[in-house]
Amino acid sequence: MIMAHRSILPTTWRSFHLQLQRPLGTIQSPHLFFFTNSFHSSIPNSTATHQDARLFRRKFISVSFTHLDDALASFNHVIHMHPLPSRVQFNRFLSALVRMKLYHTVVSLSKTIELLGISHNVYSLSILINCFCHLRLVEFGFSVLGKILKFGFEPDIVIFTTLINGFGVKGKIDQAVDFFDDMVAGGYQPDVCTYNVIVNGLCKFGKIDVAIELLKEMVERGCEPDTATYTAIIDALCKDKLAVEALDMFSQMRNKGISPNVITYTSLIHGLFKLGKQNQALALLNEMVRNKISPDVYTFNVLIDILCKEGMVFEAQNTFKIMIQRGVEPNVVTYSSLIDGLCISDQWKESLALLKEMVGRNISPNVFTFSILIDTLFKKGLVSNAQNVIKIMIQRGVEPCVVTYNSLMDGYCLCNQIDKARKVFNLLVTNGIVDVFSYNILINGYCNSKRIDEAKQLFDEMPQKGLVPDTVTCNTLIKGLWQAGRPWIAQELFKNMCFHGQQPDIITISTVLDGLCKQGDLDEALALFKVMEKSWLKPDRMIYNIVIDGMCKVGKLNDAKEIFSRLFENGLQPDVYTYTSIIKGLSKEGLLAEAYKVFREMKEGGCLPDNCCYNVIIQGFLRHKDVPKASELIDEMVDKGFSADATTTELLVSLLPNDNLILRKLRNHCEGSKGVDVE
DNA sequence: TTAGGGTTAG
Numbered sequence: 001m002i003m004a005h006r007s008i009l010p011t012t013w014r015s016f017h018l019q020l021q022r023p024l025g026t027i028q029s030p031h032l033f034f035f036t037n038s039f040h041s042s043i044p045n046s047t048a049t050h051q052d053a054r055l056f057r058r059k060f061i062s063v064s065f066t067h068l069d070d071a072l073a074s075f076n077h078v079i080h081m082h083p084l085p086s087r088v089q090f091n092r093f094l095s096a097l098v099r100m101k102l103y104h105t106v107v108s109l110s111k112t113i114e115l116l117g118i119s120h121n122v123y124s125l126s127i128l129i130n131c132f133c134h135l136r137l138v139e140f141g142f143s144v145l146g147k148i149l150k151f152g153f154e155p156d157i158v159i160f161t162t163l164i165n166g167f168g169v170k171g172k173i174d175q176a177v178d179f180f181d182d183m184v185a186g187g188y189q190p191d192v193c194t195y196n197v198i199v200n201g202l203c204k205f206g207k208i209d210v211a212i213e214l215l216k217e218m219v220e221r222g223c224e225p226d227t228a229t230y231t232a233i234i235d236a237l238c239k240d241k242l243a244v245e246a247l248d249m250f251s252q253m254r255n256k257g258i259s260p261n262v263i264t265y266t267s268l269i270h271g272l273f274k275l276g277k278q279n280q281a282l283a284l285l286n287e288m289v290r291n292k293i294s295p296d297v298y299t300f301n302v303l304i305d306i307l308c309k310e311g312m313v314f315e316a317q318n319t320f321k322i323m324i325q326r327g328v329e330p331n332v333v334t335y336s337s338l339i340d341g342l343c344i345s346d347q348w349k350e351s352l353a354l355l356k357e358m359v360g361r362n363i364s365p366n367v368f369t370f371s372i373l374i375d376t377l378f379k380k381g382l383v384s385n386a387q388n389v390i391k392i393m394i395q396r397g398v399e400p401c402v403v404t405y406n407s408l409m410d411g412y413c414l415c416n417q418i419d420k421a422r423k424v425f426n427l428l429v430t431n432g433i434v435d436v437f438s439y440n441i442l443i444n445g446y447c448n449s450k451r452i453d454e455a456k457q458l459f460d461e462m463p464q465k466g467l468v469p470d471t472v473t474c475n476t477l478i479k480g481l482w483q484a485g486r487p488w489i490a491q492e493l494f495k496n497m498c499f500h501g502q503q504p505d506i507i508t509i510s511t512v513l514d515g516l517c518k519q520g521d522l523d524e525a526l527a528l529f530k531v532m533e534k535s536w537l538k539p540d541r542m543i544y545n546i547v548i549d550g551m552c553k554v555g556k557l558n559d560a561k562e563i564f565s566r567l568f569e570n571g572l573q574p575d576v577y578t579y580t581s582i583i584k585g586l587s588k589e590g591l592l593a594e595a596y597k598v599f600r601e602m603k604e605g606g607c608l609p610d611n612c613c614y615n616v617i618i619q620g621f622l623r624h625k626d627v628p629k630a631s632e633l634i635d636e637m638v639d640k641g642f643s644a645d646a647t648t649t650e651l652l653v654s655l656l657p658n659d660n661l662i663l664r665k666l667r668n669h670c671e672g673s674k675g676v677d678v679e
Numbered sequence: 680t681t682a683g684g685g686t687t688a689g
Contacts (some may be wrong), residue, residue, distance in 0.1 A: 232684045406689055
């Protein structure tokens with residue numbers, strides 16, 4: 001869908017770039033830290049001057065840092081100074097780290113601050129709860145709540161909202177709702193943030209309908225929804241591919257006088273792009289800029305990623321330049337998307353240069369960045385390079401995840417080291433992180449190595465691991481089973497797959513259809529073909545050819561003719577295989593005149609007979625003892641540089657004396673072309 | 680000085 005509109009994209013993108021390049025009046029100045037390694041210039045040391053110390057203190061108090069290293073340098077300075085910053089100042093500092101999503105760091109520094117003798121207050125404990133919740137450690141958050149109660153502090157709605165969110169982050173939406181109800185029963189009035197946490201939890205859990213109901217109820221309960229409420233729902237609708245509903249919700253919020261912000265626009269733009277609605281997405285982007293809402297790092301990341309996935313890396317790089325010109329600092333996501341784009345378009349050297357650049361700018365590659373690189377290396381067959389990158393990744397403290405290991409498995413399978421892939425797979429099982437992708441890769445590996453029993457065994461064990469085979473799993477195994485000569489099991493699997501609402505791909509269907517035709521199960525094949533014609537997955541020429549050939553082989557010529565005419569109705573053109581099947585079918589039934597007519601007419605349809613087609617028609621005439629017509633066609637065939645196949649030769653030998661002129665001609669031709677043995 | 684919504688890999 002996205003590809004279909006590609007031709008209109010560049011012009012529209014140029015106009016967007018021009019829009020963005022215009023000054024908005026409120027453009028932020030670029031962060032100085034972006035171009036310098038601020039960490040090294042600010043490491044505390046014994047020679048630091050009194051002026052330096054004042055600078056660090058000021059930096060700490062004004063929380064003017066953009067990187068972890070920079071923040072830590074400030075922190076390490078102030079904790080050695082007298083007097084120590086106040087609890088309020090430490091809390092401001094920790095809050096800044098929370099905004100940078102540095103939750104682990106906050107937990108660790110909180111302990112340090114406490115050890116310095118700075119006692120907690122309700123805000124610092126609230127910050128700590130928030131960090132535990134974001135780290136999916138809601139239970140730790142509750143133990144901090146215990147501490148709050150022990151200290152005699154009164155927990156407020158902010159703390160309860162944070163804990164409700166903690167359940168939501170872990171996907172425990174029922175517990176989130178229970179806790180919300182307990183809180184209301186305890187006399188606490190939820191505010192818009194509390195509702196938003198529940199709405200977002202419901203959305204993330206796939207319960208968008210319930211979230212929309214809650215949106216309506218909020219008003220009745222005296223709490224007006226805000227931009228964040230609508231944005232959470234709009235984003236969920238987009239991710240559920242419900243673009244119309246998302247746009248409807250967008251107008252609904254504006255009609256209520258609730259203004260969309262950069263997050264709302266980014267969600268919608270992202271969703272519309274993903275759904276192939278480029279024009280609408282670009283219109284919104286322009287509208288957003290017109291409304292003086294500046295695209296931020298998330299917006300630019302969405303644009304860069306979409307451009308990269310469209311293969312428009314050059315445009316993505318331009319967008320990256322504009323982003324920097326506008327003072328929006330790229331992050332690990334920006335770089336990962338660009339690296340991915342460069343890898344996709346085979347610009348391997350450029351992607352490594354970009355990796356170097358990001359490290360130089362103090363942006364650490366994460367598990368996504370490494371996985372992109374590793375996957376590309378494996379797909380290029382550079383196994384040892386990929387293994388080296390995994391080592392580097394581990395050395396840098398980035399833990400490989402199931403995606404990384406799946407790439408490793410796929411790499412081993414690609415170079416026929418299936419047993420090594422199995423070892424990795426077993427490791428994933430032991431660690432409880434094996435997923436459907438892991439199974440798909442290994443099943444495919446076993447199928448390609450002709451170890452179909454192991455492939456089937458893996459497929460059968462998936463439910464025990466709590467995994468449901470997906471379309472790829474089924475398609476892979478069906479093809480494997482068929483190639484391994486197990487058509488019945490493959491057919492059964494195919495039926496189960498359709499029964500469970502999974503969509504087989506066209507290759508799987510053609511494999512199954514071909515098998516059914518070869519078994520002579522034409523009724524089943526025809527039924528499947530008819531279902532396909534009515535479905536979204538329209539039969540292609542290969543599918544038509546399989547069915548027409550099957551019908552012709554069993555003499556169902558009327559059915560074959562009907563399907564042949566439908567091929568044109570569906571905007572497809574027959575090829576030489578289609579004609580050959582029909583000619584063969586007609587000849588077999590003794591309808592030589594008709595077969596010959598089709599043979600001559602196919603040229604008019606822009607399709608020339610090939611070697612096989614000539615042999616088929618010649619065999620038809622020979623089988624019906626029409627030697628003059630056969631010899632006329634043999635002459636024509638030889639003149640065109642084709643030769644007789646084994647069956648034609650066999651028929652000729654049985655029909656004609658050994659020194660026949662036609663045979664001699666064929667023999668001479670075949671000796672010249674070292675083709676078929678005519679003796 | 681404490682809470683909520685948007686971005687990257689197979």
